[in-house]
Amino acid sequence: MTDPGPPARGASHADARAFILAFAAHAGRGGVGAVALVAAGALLEGVGLALLVPIIGLILAPDETGGWVAGLIGGDATGRLTLLLVGFLGVMILRALVLRWRDLALFELQNRFTLRLRSNLVGALAEAPWERLARVEHARVTSLLMADIGRIGSAAHFLVQSAVSVAMLAIQLLVALALAPLFALFALGGLAAATILVRRASPNSAVLGRRIVEANRGLMGSASGFLGGLKASAAQGASARFADEFDAAQRGAAAEQRRFMRSQTNSRTLLSIATALAAAGVVAGGVLAGVSAPVLIALIVIFARMAPLAIQLQQGAQQLIYNGASYAAVCAAEAELRTDAPVAETAEPPPPGAILLERVTYRHGVGGGGVSGVTLRIEPGEIIGVAGPSGGGKTTLIDLISGLLAPQSGTITVGGVPLARSGWGATVGYVPQDGFLFHDSVRRNLSWGDPGCDDAAIHRALDVADATALVARMPRGLDTIVGERGALLSGGERQRLSIARAVLGERRLLILDEATAALDPASEATILAGLTALTPRPVILIVAHRAETLARCPRVIRVESGVVREEPVAAPVR
Numbered sequence: 001m002t003d004p005g006p007p008a009r010g011a012s013h014a015d016a017r018a019f020i021l022a023f024a025a026h027a028g029r030g031g032v033g034a035v036a037l038v039a040a041g042a043l044l045e046g047v048g049l050a051l052l053v054p055i056i057g058l059i060l061a062p063d064e065t066g067g068w069v070a071g072l073i074g075g076d077a078t079g080r081l082t083l084l085l086v087g088f089l090g091v092m093i094l095r096a097l098v099l100r101w102r103d104l105a106l107f108e109l110q111n112r113f114t115l116r117l118r119s120n121l122v123g124a125l126a127e128a129p130w131e132r133l134a135r136v137e138h139a140r141v142t143s144l145l146m147a148d149i150g151r152i153g154s155a156a157h158f159l160v161q162s163a164v165s166v167a168m169l170a171i172q173l174l175v176a177l178a179l180a181p182l183f184a185l186f187a188l189g190g191l192a193a194a195t196i197l198v199r200r201a202s203p204n205s206a207v208l209g210r211r212i213v214e215a216n217r218g219l220m221g222s223a224s225g226f227l228g229g230l231k232a233s234a235a236q237g238a239s240a241r242f243a244d245e246f247d248a249a250q251r252g253a254a255a256e257q258r259r260f261m262r263s264q265t266n267s268r269t270l271l272s273i274a275t276a277l278a279a280a281g282v283v284a285g286g287v288l289a290g291v292s293a294p295v296l297i298a299l300i301v302i303f304a305r306m307a308p309l310a311i312q313l314q315q316g317a318q319q320l321i322y323n324g325a326s327y328a329a330v331c332a333a334e335a336e337l338r339t340d341a342p343v344a345e346t347a348e349p350p351p352p353g354a355i356l357l358e359r360v361t362y363r364h365g366v367g368g369g370g371v372s373g374v375t376l377r378i379e380p381g382e383i384i385g386v387a388g389p390s391g392g393g394k395t396t397l398i399d400l401i402s403g404l405l406a407p408q409s410g411t412i413t414v415g416g417v418p419l420a421r422s423g424w425g426a427t428v429g430y431v432p433q434d435g436f437l438f439h440d441s442v443r444r445n446l447s448w449g450d451p452g453c454d455d456a457a458i459h460r461a462l463d464v465a466d467a468t469a470l471v472a473r474m475p476r477g478l479d480t481i482v483g484e485r486g487a488l489l490s491g492g493e494r495q496r497l498s499i500a501r502a503v504l505g506e507r508r509l510l511i512l513d514e515a516t517a518a519l520d521p522a523s524e525a526t527i528l529a530g531l532t533a534l535t536p537r538p539v540i541l542i543v544a545h546r547a548e549t550l551a552r553c554p555r556v557i558r559v560e561s562g563v564v565r566e567e568p569v570a571a572p573v574r
């Protein structure tokens with residue numbers, strides 16, 4: 001996921017169009033039901049408005065007979081008025097119920113749309129090949145998942161509200177046309193002219209929308225950069241600089257939002273004035289043309305209802321275009337993560353047997369580092385030290401063996417079967433140098449590696465990792481919270497808990513990537529002895545720079561300049 005670059009000044013409404021099409025496709029049959037409810041709500045609104053004319057007529061002139069009401073209902077004026085009011089009430093109650101169902105149905109559509117977008121993006125992250133995942137900017141993902149999908153939710157809300165407004169406006173216009181066609185057309189023309197004027201006067205909402213996507217990302221980047229290096233920032237007195245940077249990013253984002261808000265409020269003010277003028281024109285014209293009082297009052301009621309709807313429609317369209325930029329950003333990120341290359345996936349772990357690399361080459365796209373022509377056979381249960389200078393290719397080799405990277409040429413098989421990521425991945429335990437603990441209890445941190453495990457299994461794993469005494473000393477034992485990234489523990493303690501987590505579950509490959517570097521030699525020896533005693537014992541790959549760590553391995557390979565060779569072993573494992 002690389003930077004899409006600054007927004008173009010001439011950004012069109014393509015983002016919003018793509019969003020509307022996607023939303024319509026997503027809505028499917030549920031959308032048809034919602035549209036039917038929108039139409040029914042609008043129809044009932046129209047019936048209610050149409051009933052106003054005879055009701056007002058009967059109130060103003062109860063003695064006048066005639067009209068379709070008398071023909072249809074008959075009886076005296078009071079009886080007719082009572083019946084009309086009951087009918088009006090019935091229509092309004094039904095309308096209220098239909099609007100309730102409509103709003104629930106529309107909410108469901110909106111909600112499912114954003115849920116699906118979020119799941120798709122997370123799914124793309126989960127399925128992305130490691131080489132793409134390694135390039136992902138965390139702040140961008142956080143910003144997409146939170147800020148942008150939130151904005152897409154708003155866009156979906158404005159889209160459905162706009163659909164409702166269009167339906168309501170259409171029916172009100174029909175009623176107005178039936179009552180006084182000339183005045184209705186006049187009011188419509190006035191509104192259309194005002195809308196065009198407003199559009200011309202507003203800045204490009206699509207451009208503003210793209211800018212706010214960037215601004216939010218900057219904000220998230222600033223926060224995650226600081227939180228990622230919390231200790232270094234505090235120790236080096238950089239916290240104040242972070243606060244300044246964050247403030248600047250925040251002010252940038254607020255300025256973009258303010259620009260959009262100004263444009264929204266300006267257009268709302270213009271439209272409010274235009275609709276007031278149109279209403280005044282209708283009343284003045286109606287009086288001059290001698291339109292009857294009931295019709296005039298009904299027209300005023302209708303226009304009073306149309307004006308806010310027209311404003312809502314215009315504002316909704318602006319919001320839609322503004323927030324459509326977030327939809328484009330989420331789609332772009334998902335497309336970058338997904339690959340067309342077929343990935344060898346199977347839920348089945350490979351059969352027992354040796355791990356075999358034959359003439360395996362992998363070169364990273366940028367810089368060309370990696371490994372070349374590696375041929376290596378690893379028997380089940382072997383313990384192998386992986387040595388070599390920094391940048392020599394150790395991690396690349398480990399990532400190939402764990403299935404994170406697929407060879408660009410050559411083959412990797414396990415038990416004679418080509419490596420497939422998911423089935424093999426579930427049997428791999430990986431411990432990085434800095435451990436990896438999240439802000440939760442020891443128990444939850446450990447069982448993350450094997451969700452179904454019980455406390456007895458956790459205690460066995462703690463034994464292997466020489467961490468039983470450590471957890472016993474903790475104030476709440478397995479329920480003790482370890483802090484964000486294990487900040488409440490020492491480096492060595494973090495490593496021990498990470499090792500305990502990695503050995504939980506049935507592992508066939510255990511990778512310790514500088515995972516004992518923060519431990520004293522005695523603890524390291526205890527842990528390696530515990531790992532050696534595991535039954536069945538997984539293949540254990542120990543990436544290390546320390547000679548004494550490598551000296552504990554019965555076999556050592558050296559990875560240098562991307563080439564792998566066997567290293568003479570100095571001492572047997574103890």
Ligand SMILES: Nc1ncnc2c1ncn2[C@@H]1O[C@H](COP(=O)(O)OP(=O)(O)OP(=O)(O)O)[C@@H](O)[C@H]1O
Pocket residue numbers: 131134364365366367368369370388389390391392393394395396397559
């Ligand atoms: N994702 C990547 N994109 C581009 N180049 C990479 C990537 N990962 C590693 N490299 C390059 O590949 C080469 C081998 O890196 P690798 O991480 O495998 O070395 P290493 O032996 O594990 O180093 P260290 O001991 O410092 O961790 C290096 O030149 C490195 O810069």
